[in-house]
Amino acid sequence: MLQNPVLDASLGNVALGTTTPAGLGFKDTAIFNVGLSQTIELGKRGPRIAGAELREKSAGLQLLAAERDQLSSARFALGNALYRGLRVAIFEESLHDAEHGADLERTRFEQKALSGTEYDRLLLDLANLRADFERERAEYSAALADCTAALGAACELGGARQDDLATTAPVDVSQASAGRLERRPDLQALEAERQAAERDAALARGRAVPDLTFRLGYTHDRFTVSGDNLNTLSFGVALPLPVFDRGQHDSSKALSRAQELHETRASLLLQARADLAGLVTRKATLEKVLDGIEHESLPRSSSVLQSTQTAFDHGGVSLTDLLLARRTHIALQLTLLDERFELFGIRNELERVLGLSLHDEEKKP
Numbered sequence: 001m002l003q004n005p006v007l008d009a010s011l012g013n014v015a016l017g018t019t020t021p022a023g024l025g026f027k028d029t030a031i032f033n034v035g036l037s038q039t040i041e042l043g044k045r046g047p048r049i050a051g052a053e054l055r056e057k058s059a060g061l062q063l064l065a066a067e068r069d070q071l072s073s074a075r076f077a078l079g080n081a082l083y084r085g086l087r088v089a090i091f092e093e094s095l096h097d098a099e100h101g102a103d104l105e106r107t108r109f110e111q112k113a114l115s116g117t118e119y120d121r122l123l124l125d126l127a128n129l130r131a132d133f134e135r136e137r138a139e140y141s142a143a144l145a146d147c148t149a150a151l152g153a154a155c156e157l158g159g160a161r162q163d164d165l166a167t168t169a170p171v172d173v174s175q176a177s178a179g180r181l182e183r184r185p186d187l188q189a190l191e192a193e194r195q196a197a198e199r200d201a202a203l204a205r206g207r208a209v210p211d212l213t214f215r216l217g218y219t220h221d222r223f224t225v226s227g228d229n230l231n232t233l234s235f236g237v238a239l240p241l242p243v244f245d246r247g248q249h250d251s252s253k254a255l256s257r258a259q260e261l262h263e264t265r266a267s268l269l270l271q272a273r274a275d276l277a278g279l280v281t282r283k284a285t286l287e288k289v290l291d292g293i294e295h296e297s298l299p300r301s302s303s304v305l306q307s308t309q310t311a312f313d314h315g316g317v318s319l320t321d322l323l324l325a326r327r328t329h330i331a332l333q334l335t336l337l338d339e340r341f342e343l344f345g346i347r348n349e350l351e352r353v354l355g356l357s358l359h360d361e362e363k364k365p
Contacts, residue, residue: 051199184355207247
């Protein structure tokens, strides 16, 4: 913006004591002055406007970065609530099967077909399973509360399945995607701030060129007895001399700030590249592990549990073998779920590291 004009006024020639000629009053000697001054900046408005525009751009980019972080936090909270809910479902199903089995074994115990020790071990295993189930329910309730706080609305998970963890937050980690790091909103915001600091340095150096101040004055002179004119106009120009302060200190400060922002951006970019490389490696490893559990280990464990249960019902194996097979199957189900959730977390973090925003999410098919 232009600088404001300055209005000044003064009263002069107020006589003290005897006047010349004698006998003159205030109204005969007073001189009234009114002036209007306007400073015209030279070489300063351009850098100032450019700096303001760059800071406006930086603020918009910071908003995008904050939006990206909020999106990542909300997605993770939703995924965590789903993950905890699925763990509850696994324990609930296992508990239901164990309770049904315990009812059947009680009949065998009452008929003296099962020893008291084995029946007690079955009840202890059932008690442990109930405790795990209740603990998972508490964790699920806490996850739902966190999800509601993150979303600012009810956390609706109706119809969600375990496969949704694998399909949520897909992200491109090809070589071309690494170029997105340079376009991350927070890094772009730092670059805009650096450029704005350079404009500040240019603005400070501009003080070496003095600004001109033009003044238009009006004088009403009542001392006409001396031969003065009653009403006159005056014109003036003021030119400050940049002898000592030429903006050199403020320029040096702004350039140091620009260098600091440059180094900060370089450090963040280096960290982002390291994070991206580590996440990509972990993602590939987890996908390989998941494939093995899902297509090999879990089907084999289900088959072993089913055959062990059948053999136990016919007296072919001991209760220890059945409990071991059941625990192994439950542990494998939980491991699969844990690995899927960890992979979901890695994908979510990849989106954050790559700087994908809500607008990028809306563009996904």
